[in-house]
Amino acid sequence: MKLDRRDFVASLEHGLGVIEAFDARHPRLTLTEVAARTDMSRASARRYLLTLTKLGYADYDGKYFSLDLRVLRLGYGLLSAAPLPRKAQPVLDTVSAETGETASVAVLDETAAVFMGRSQSRKVFSPVVGVGTRLPAFCLSTGRVLLAGLSDAQVRMRLGHTDLRAFTGKTVTDVDVILDIVQRARTDGYAVSDEEYEIGLRSIAVPVPTATGGPTEVAMTVSVHASQVSAGEMADRLLPALRRGAEALAKLL
Numbered sequence: 001m002k003l004d005r006r007d008f009v010a011s012l013e014h015g016l017g018v019i020e021a022f023d024a025r026h027p028r029l030t031l032t033e034v035a036a037r038t039d040m041s042r043a044s045a046r047r048y049l050l051t052l053t054k055l056g057y058a059d060y061d062g063k064y065f066s067l068d069l070r071v072l073r074l075g076y077g078l079l080s081a082a083p084l085p086r087k088a089q090p091v092l093d094t095v096s097a098e099t100g101e102t103a104s105v106a107v108l109d110e111t112a113a114v115f116m117g118r119s120q121s122r123k124v125f126s127p128v129v130g131v132g133t134r135l136p137a138f139c140l141s142t143g144r145v146l147l148a149g150l151s152d153a154q155v156r157m158r159l160g161h162t163d164l165r166a167f168t169g170k171t172v173t174d175v176d177v178i179l180d181i182v183q184r185a186r187t188d189g190y191a192v193s194d195e196e197y198e199i200g201l202r203s204i205a206v207p208v209p210t211a212t213g214g215p216t217e218v219a220m221t222v223s224v225h226a227s228q229v230s231a232g233e234m235a236d237r238l239l240p241a242l243r244r245g246a247e248a249l250a251k252l253l
Contacts, residue, residue: 014040018048019057019071023134025167028064084218085117085131087252092119095222095245099238102223103245105208108146111162113137113219135197138162138178139171141205142219144191147182149207149215155182171196190239194231202226204234206242209250218253220246 021037022029029037035045049065052058056070088105095103096119106113112134137143138159147155156179164173172178185191190206203223207216222238229237 014038014044015048015052018045018052019067022067028066030064034065084253088117088220088249089119091245091249091252092117092220094248095119095220095241098241098244099222101229101238103220103242104142104223105218105220105249106140106142106146106205107218108137108143108149109134111137111158113140113143113146115142116218136162136167138164138173139167139193139196140221141191141193141203142221144178144182144185144193145205145207145219145221146216148186148191149217152179152183155179167197168195168199170194170199190235190242192231192234195226200226202229202231202234204238204242206239206246208246208253211250211253218249220249 017038017040018034021034026033026037031042031046031049034040034049035042038045040048049058049060053060053065057068058071059066059068084105084107092103092105102119104115104118106115108114113136115131115133115135118131135143137147147158150158156175159175159178164175164178165171166173172181181191190204192202192204194202201223202225203221205219205221208218208220210216220242222242224234224238
């Protein structure tokens with residue numbers, strides 16, 4: 001859609017940018033940190049943060065700002081009404097029951113994998129990921145499967161706009177190596193992340209097939225405790241149920 005400059009509200013863009021500065025890794029930020037993450041002046045960031053606080057979308061404890069639960073209203077209606085979460089839930093529950101592990105589905109949004117559905121296993125698990133969580137695609141199994149649906153040039157472009165920082169000592173941050181991993185995922189039909197985003201967490205993901213046979217837009221993943229399933233066991237133990245789940249979901253979409 002072509003938008004006339006007179007119809008563009010820059011202040012709304014900046015306000016949304018401030019909201020997006022907060023994520024699972026940065027739930028509490030100082031004014032200086034928000035200004036740096038949004039490329040704003042401290043004065044501008046302060047005005048937006050205080051406005052969000054006044055409206056009930058943010059909290060301020062005198063040093064740190066954080067988002068208030070009211071901000072969930074902005075996306076909850078979409079998530080609850082969207083067909084993917086509703087249709088995926090029974091499939092995720094089945095995959096979780098078959099594997100005894102946590103199953104999720106995610107879509108790609110620019111450089112992030114956005115989790116749209118999740119079935120929690122009975123095992124104690126990391127609280128970092130929930131429905132609506134955005135995480136960097138480059139180091140996740142879901143993200144790599146979704147990136148595999150793009151051309152190599154598109155993958156490089158996305159990686160060029162990504163903060164390729166190491167979340168753990170195992171995080172792969174070299175662009176060429178990441179591209180090799182994505183190409184392998186494209187060939188093998190699955191991807192693995194071995195404690196690259198969080199120590200103790202391994203995951204394996206597959207694409208959900210499309211009716212047209214085109215690039216996938218949805219990935220399904222199973223996450224496990226690293227202490228319970230070795231990296232070498234991931235494919236043998238989890239791929240069959242995961243692929244059955246992806247095929248079942250594809251028929252519903």
